[in-house]
Amino acid sequence: MKRYILKHRNQITIFTLVVIVVAFVLHYAFHQTQQSEILLLVASIVGGIPIWMQALEALRLKIISIDLLVSIAIIGALTIQNYEESAIVTFLFLFGLSLEQRTLAKTRLAIQELVSMAPKRALRVGVDDVVEEVDVDDLQFGDVLLVKTGGQIPVDGLVIAGEGYSNEATITGESLPVFKQKDDPVYAGTILENGTLRIYAQKVGEDTTFGKIIELVEEAQDAKSQAERFIDRFSKYYTPVVLLLALVVWWVSQSVELAITILVLGCPGALVIGVPVSNVSGLGNGAKHGVLLKGSSVIQSFSKVDTMVFDKTGTLTVGNPEVVHVISYTKKQDQALQYLVSVERESQHPLAKAIIEAYKDIQSLPVSQTRVIRGDGIIAKVAGEVVMVGTPTLLKNHQVIFDKQMEADIAELENQGHSLVLVSVGGSVALLIAIRDVLRQDIVKDLLDLQKMGISDLVLLSGDSQSAVDVIAHQLGLSKAFGKMLPKDKAAYVKELQQQGHVVAFVGDGINDSPSLAQADIGIAMGSGTDVAIETSDVVLMNSDFHKLPYALGLAKATNRNMKQNIIIAIAVVIFLLLGVFFSQWMNMAIGMFVHEGSILVVILNGMRLLKYKLKK
Template identity: 60%
Template sequence: MQRYILKNKNLITLISGVLIATAFINLWTVGNMDIFVWSLVIASILGAAPIAIQAYQALRVKVVSIDVLVTIAVIGALLIQSYEESAIVTFLFLFGAFLEQRTLNKTRSAIKELTEMAPESALKQMENGEFVEVEVDDVDEGDVLLVKTGAKVPVDGTVLTGEGSINEASITGESLPVGKEKGSNVFAGTILDNGTIQIVADRVGEDTTFGKIIELVEEAQDSKSEAERFIDRFAKYYTPAVLVLAFIVWLFSRDIELAITILVLGCPGALVIGVPVSNVAGIGNGARHGILLKGSEVISDFSRLDTMIFDKTGTLTVGNPSVAEKEYYGDNIDEALGYLASVERESDHPLAKAVLEEIGATTFSPVENTEVVKGGGIVASVNGHKVAVGNLALMEREDIEINEKTRSDVERFEKNGNSLVLTAIDGELKVLMGVRDRIRPGVKEDLQKLKKLGVKNLVMLSGDNQGTVDVVSRELGLTEAHGNMLPEDKAAYVRKLIEEKGQKVAFIGDGVNDSPSLALANIGIAMGSGTDVAIETSDVVLMNSDFSRLPHALGLTKATARNMKQNIFIAVGVVLVLLASLLFSEWMNMSIGMLVHEGSILAVILNGMRLLRYKLR
């Protein structure tokens, strides 16, 4: 019976409203008091039923909820034969709950849209070579799938054959199509705008990037910030306090109508719902713009930042460096370049790729006894020769002689903003290359926006030499810039700012090499491109590695924090005004109190919903 009543709560609200309307129309026309009274009594009992059931369920788990206050108030009104107020209060309470649910559903529209984007079927290649439509749950890793124009990519995979353009807005928030060809990575939930491709499934189901995004946004929307947890604790004690206050008022005044009016006016509905609706709307806006905010606590910390620390390569710069300057020393340079290319081919570092592109076609030799020197480079044996490739610190470690000419070249390269790649063979320096990365387009303007949003310190930490770091820092107008830093040095610097200087710090990196710093910072922000490590190690993920999303993310969290405070002010202000009106005016009663109470709940929800349309000015 309880389940049936709660399931038909909206229908009960409608019937209750019709009965109340019938009562008053009859009063103003026919004037039959029996119809008037019985219509209101039936409306009161009908309306009170779902409220009383919810109150009973709350009391069973030892919680004095708003439903308990309203149920007691309605019973009291019926006992003193105040049928108009009992009927109107129950109707307004139920109708308010209906409107709340409707508007709250809109604030969760972002996650709903994401869920609807999830692919449901796939064209899977069977053993006979034909492609058959199957449910996406029936796709396993390694299966070959066909994706046609206009279809959703069903899984994360790699293109085997074909070409096309894919809209990756569901992953990155960027609607411009991205060209795909053989070897390109594709993500589940994205849409093939044109072309036809065959892909091999790399990750399926919940393991896909899209699946993880949905999971993260759902977790974030369900998580609670410190403010929300405080309000929950406050409501836990506040609601019984209102009940006690009403009893004390009745005890001293013997005015039961005044006591039950206090029960209605003191309901903390807007206060309980105001903070969560702001956080949910803020997280939803972020999801639409390719920004994953992992929970309400992240929003709170992010909005109070005063320091942002950036990795250089791939964050402030494009991450696709090329050789800008080079110097050769001694004889047999072609042989030295071949050995250098052989060693660099073993590495996937951006500098290694730049060196290989510069050398081009050459003769590769087998590489043995490879030793990776952390923060220095690589030492290995190539054709019986000891080859050291890395920075100046590695050369000093290997006791490579650096003459005056070489030191002059090194200083010049560093002054021009180059990262150095030195190569020594059998203890003799042979090659010096200067590799430069391009600064991301628009980064300087974005950093200025961050300053306007209240970030006082913009700091760059990099493993590159200080000369390179200084050049980038001057061009971008950073507060501080430190070079020659290993991952542990960066982590120590972050810890120092937080523990010794008490600063609120965000670290922005690629989510792989910088994972210690990302974990230590108050807010870790990964330039993600949807990678697993980026999603798992950071608090905020910019899904398409678009630096310009960072000011939007910071502005959004500040707007969400402001919105949260506005909702708390509205909720507390309305309760104080209602109680003051009860004490110092003649016009306040239960019905008006409930109307204003429900209006305040709608006000905080609608105020929170404004965040869904937030854009950085």
């Protein structure tokens, strides 16, 4: 029976709400007071059953829990036949438990999602070059594996033959595929977008980088789940004090009625209601404005953050490479652009896609004698001209001359972190194209807002080169920036900050970010990121609107302040009532309950103010 009731706690919560609503309609619309009280009594008893079960279970373990605190409030209200208060207290507490249960379910789903994305099958090369498909769990160190275009790399290892472009977004978070050739490292879980590779397995199964990502997420989430909610810690001391006080009064005065009065007046109805009202109002405001805050514990931790760590691609940047700068060294720039577009339409490289998107209105010419130079670019014949499109190395290897100005332009753009595409027509440099993942609009203002709200350190961690990372950090005014960071490095850095006493929030959007999102005190995911990053995080910025990050922080701080205000109001009223019992002649249960109900109304109205919260300009 106990297992059945706890399993259907969410349904009991819904039932309790429906009964309360019907009771209020009967009372205020049809003046059916007796029927209303019966329904409120039913809601209190039915809703209170799972709470009482939990309280008794905790008592068996010698724990004075929040469930016992609420049980006293419900029983006290029922004792004086205040069914309205008992029903409301019951529903709000059950609703808070449902929110917590849903968050835990999302956490488990995140790990399941990560596991499901791990490679399942692999092509192993055996004796006499015989290729067989095997289960990934059967792979061993030293196996030689074959990966074809579109295939998932199943192990960490070294390329021993072949060439191709590997999409390593799952590991490094970078959107541009990386060219792989002999002796280059590859990682499990990455995708070979084109080409064919033979790989020597060095790490398999849980030892791979992708396997470590899953392990890091599990460890960080386990550590987080042990944190107690603030109200639980408070009740650990408050509940025994009230119980002890009632027992002492009964023992001294021998008055059962006085002891019950103290229990009733000491029941923290406003405390139990005030905290959920603040949190639910804050959560509702956030959801309305595109900010998903996953529970009350998240709000409290988020409000204390002093350090924010950012991923680059898809977080500080848009996530799509774009042409940002063009330098022309020819008088026939339009013709050179037409040659460029014609050649790039023969390629599937991400930089080629960025160029085609930038110049999609330019009509292409027939291309012949196309020759792809792996890792460097393309040489082709366009309208009778030999056209080379690719890296500076490609042009230099084919005796194209660079003057001092060209060398200076290339050096400057490389130092700024751009990816470069050069165009040579007839043996002469015609164009220099700079491509990069552009920064989000008005992001500098957003970062300044965060600093004004108490974020002392803004840190960038990226798998990109250090020079590119330094440029972005300088542009945005960040405190620190580190490049060439793998997921385990990012998570380790976050942990190091925490050990130094910082409360850390990590902002990211990729699978590679999930260990850091889980390790951080608060993980913040961009809404257009991977499902794993979103599920692992504590806060989600829907539609990837970075402008909502200062809003989310401000809302968390306002909600936490509001919650503390309600706690202070609730405790102050209880102290006032208890002092009134001992030190006044006019205090009785009726007056006490009137003040008690008034305090509940005050904390509810105070909490509802959060529904109209707006970030101050």
